[in-house]
Amino acid sequence: AHVRKQIGPIATPDFIQFAQGLPKTRSGKIMRRILRKIAAGQTEAHDFGDTSTLADPTVVPALVDGSHQMHG
Secondary structure, three states: OHHHHHOOHHHOOOOOOOOOOOOEEOOOOEOHHHHHHHHOOOOOHHHHOOOOOEOOOOHHHHHHHHHHHHHO
8 A cells, every 4th residue: 555655556566575585696786587587477497597696596496485375
């Protein structure tokens, strides 16, 4: 409701997934490509492409597990 009121209905997310971390590169940039693929249901390891630059690779499986719990 807060997002809808402050930004507008177009910006209202369908789901909010809380997580311990985000998939970031060693330089601190968020790998949005991985987040988009998880949101689209593409959750196999080969779907994510090159993940060799991740600072903490354990974040991705945790996000996938959370996504599976939310969407069944």
